[in-house]
Amino acid sequence: MKIIIVGLGLIGGSIAKALKQNTPHQVLGMDTDEGSLLDACSCGAIDGKAGIEDLKNADMVYLCVYPGAALDFTREHGPDLREGCVLTDTCGIKSAVCAGMEELRNTGRYVFVAGHPMAGKERSGFAASDPSIFVGASYLLVPGDAPGWAVELVEEMALCMGFGRTVRTDPKHHDQMIAFTSQVPHALACAYVLSPRCPEHKGFSAGSYRDVSRVANINDELWSRLFLDNKDALTEELEELMGNLKAIRDAVSKGDERELRKLLKRAGDIKRRVG
Amino acid sequence: MKIIIVGLGLIGGSIAKALKQNTPHQVLGMDTDEGSLLDACSCGAIDGKAGIEDLKNADMVYLCVYPGAALDFTREHGPDLREGCVLTDTCGIKSAVCAGMEELRNTGRYVFVAGHPMAGKERSGFAASDPSIFVGASYLLVPGDAPGWAVELVEEMALCMGFGRTVRTDPKHHDQMIAFTSQVPHALACAYVLSPRCPEHKGFSAGSYRDVSRVANINDELWSRLFLDNKDALTEELEELMGNLKAIRDAVSKGDERELRKLLKRAGDIKRRVG
Structure with a gap:
């Protein structure tokens, strides 16, 4: 050929x-x-x-x-x-x-x-x-x-x-899955390192900081385009993430140990099941 | 001794x-x-x-x-x-x-x-x-x-x-830094895998899914206690993260490429500077 x-x-x-x-x-x-x-x-x-x-x-x-x-x-x-x-x-x-x-x-x-x-x-x-x-x-x-x-x-x-x-x-499912598996991790790595605590992390950080922040080393031109070309699916997936974070934040700030354990257990069970 | x-x-x-x-x-x-x-x-x-x-x-x-x-x-x-x-x-x-x-x-x-x-x-x-x-x-x-x-x-x-x-x-700075470097990555890994898209990730995922979701394999009893014992600092840090995620979500949903690039560039610059 x-x-x-x-x-x-x-x-x-x-x-x-x-x-x-x-x-x-x-x-x-x-x-x-x-x-x-x-x-x-x-x-x-x-x-x-x-x-x-x-x-x-x-x-x-x-x-x-x-x-x-x-x-x-x-x-x-x-x-x-x-x-x-x-x-x-x-x-x-x-x-x-x-x-x-x-x-x-x-x-x-x-x-x-x-x-x-x-x-x-x-x-x-x-x-x-x-x-x-x-x-x-x-x-x-x-x-x-x-x-x-x-x-x-x-x-x-x-x-x-x-x-x-x-x-x-199909195109719609592809874009939804990519929003979840690839675009959200890039967006949240960026959101994470924007914390005022980030520049002081050395000495206080280990593997979980390293893994979550890795893809914050981003090509902003390429990823802005990719994000905007998938605006609807990415917006939906970011809202899903923000809703789940809010549920954890609420359980923490209310001191609701039962609800917090329920959320963490559900997440742990999913991760152990689907890898 | x-x-x-x-x-x-x-x-x-x-x-x-x-x-x-x-x-x-x-x-x-x-x-x-x-x-x-x-x-x-x-x-x-x-x-x-x-x-x-x-x-x-x-x-x-x-x-x-x-x-x-x-x-x-x-x-x-x-x-x-x-x-x-x-x-x-x-x-x-x-x-x-x-x-x-x-x-x-x-x-x-x-x-x-x-x-x-x-x-x-x-x-x-x-x-x-x-x-x-x-x-x-x-x-x-x-x-x-x-x-x-x-x-x-x-x-x-x-x-x-x-x-x-x-x-x-000192105790306060310790707990703020640990909220950022360790507790937030655990909370967001859990929030992330709670998405309805997670169980379908296989075939659509690569390194960024793997890294962000790793610590979702969590001991819910231990981490609920750690989160609640550090309630104020963790709540503050989760709110910082949610605010930064919201800024990215807003730029995406409005199609504001200039603002989106600015946010991603700031994050990329921080990550390249502080590691």
């Missing part, structure tokens, strides 16, 4: 390297930054730079850019893709991306399968790319009404890249 | 083992549970069981029991201790313990130095005791007006046990 990676940042660069390492396919890259393209060529992460002729006969295209740029690229180049070319994205939110792609679907003959590789790290850009971040992680798929063979192709490539499993879901 | 450990649970058992391994002192134990005493004797964690005559000529006594039991023991046995015996506790909250000890001070001739070894794990009891949990951790001291030589003795023993540093503070 001829596979084109659009955007050679942390995720696109890691996908290119994983595909070159683990499959016999031809991997080409596109990026607005010539430096990333050169770096990717010279380290063998890609076989070369993709031109417009390559788009016309590509078998798969991975969109590894921010949501708005993924839609812009599809608007501009969707009509260039051949019939049956599998177009897939890697965006961390899905409702907005899938709705935008649905609007564009009659402008091209490609097949779109929405995807979200659940992997990352605190640095970005091609220099940080590393296919080991995929090992054992989940690759989420939001296939909508895409044909089975196309969804299976994206799944097969994910397993080739080292992902531990693929999970199929 | 003759050192007596009162309460051979996770902390008392670990202190006994650390002192036996790293110092030449005689270490004796007291516990209401005969099984723990036998286990501690047979594995060499203590040199034997302490009787009332041992209390009378002990050089140091470590109270490794819940706050109420530490005060009860002092009320009953404080008058038995010799002049200059150093009595120290290991309770995780200090305002209530120090106030209670202050009331009892004229009933005995011992010297009290409040302490808090910042170490633990998710299991309890002598069977879980392990001096390696102390390695590199902080040993907090709340000396009040205890004489310098007594405070230095407790510090010296802490370093012998493997602690990385000792930190002196």
